[in-house]
Amino acid sequence: QVQLVESGGGLVQPGGSLRLSCAASGLIFNIYNMGWYRQAPGKQRELVAAITSGGSTNYTDSVKGRFTISRDNAKNTVYLQMNSLKPEDTAVYYCNASLLRVNFWGQGTQVTVSS
Numbered sequence: 001q002v003q004l005v006e007s008g009g010g011l012v013q014p015g016g017s018l019r020l021s022c023a024a025s026g027l028i029f030n031i032y033n034m035g036w037y038r039q040a041p042g043k044q045r046e047l048v049a050a051i052t053s054g055g056s057t058n059y060t061d062s063v064k065g066r067f068t069i070s071r072d073n074a075k076n077t078v079y080l081q082m083n084s085l086k087p088e089d090t091a092v093y094y095c096n097a098s099l100l101r102v103n104f105w106g107q108g109t110q111v112t113v114s115s
Contacts, residue, residue, distance in 0.1 A: 001026050002024070002025070002026040002027045002097070002104045003024070003025045003026055004022055004023070004024050004095045004096075004097060004104055004105065004106035004107075005022065005023045005024075005025075005106060005107070006020060006021065006022050006093065006094070006095050006106045006107065006108060006109040007020070007021050007022075007023075007109060008020040008021050008109065009093060009109030009110045009111045010110075010111070010112070011112045011113075011114065012085055012111070012112070012113055013113070013114070013115050014085060014086060014087060014113055014114075014115055015084060015085065016085050016113070017081070017082060017083045017084075017085065018082045018085065018111060019079060019080070019081050019082070020036065020079065020080040020082070020093055020095075020109060020111075021077055021078075021079055022034070022036075022077060022078045022079075022080075022095030022106055023075075023076060023077050024076045024077065024078070024095075024097060025076065027097060027104070029073060029076040029097075030053060030073040031053050031099060032053060032097040032098060032099050033050060033051070033052045033053055033097070033098045033099065034050065034051050034069075034071055034078040034095070034096065034097055034098075035047055035048075035049065035050035035051070035069075035095075035096040035097075035098065036048045036049050036050075036069060036078075036080045036093055036094070036095060036096070037093070037094045037096055038089075038091035038092065038093045038094065038111075039091055039092050039094070039108075040088075040090060040091040040092075043091075045094070046060065047060060048060055048063055048067065048080070048093070049063065049067055049068075049069035049080060050069065051069045051070065051071050051078065055071070057069050062088075063082075063089075066082065066083050066084045066085075067080060067081065067082050067083070068080070068081040068083075069081075078095065080093070082111070085111075085113045086113060087113045087114060088113075089111060089113050090111060090112050090113050090114070091110075091111060092108040092109065092110050092111075093108065093109050093110075093111050094106055094107075094108045
């Protein structure tokens, strides 16, 4: 079965950095579009960054210039490099794999930005 396993979350001070990883298995990784979503308490889940199977990227406005999404098809892994973190980036971050109407989700990893 398909599994998406996130790692790399944790507690970081404002201005710090984290790199999230999402290791995928059970799917043909290189044909899927991959994304990172986040959900803060009391808020809806939102798309943070996405990368297509061809490598095109897009970001929500609030993270442009601070976050970078990338993928390594040889390792079936997608990454989210997060720099200059702010308290408002605190959320559970979820990995998503999508192809047409098919969607798979990871279990999420907590990112907390606090002094």
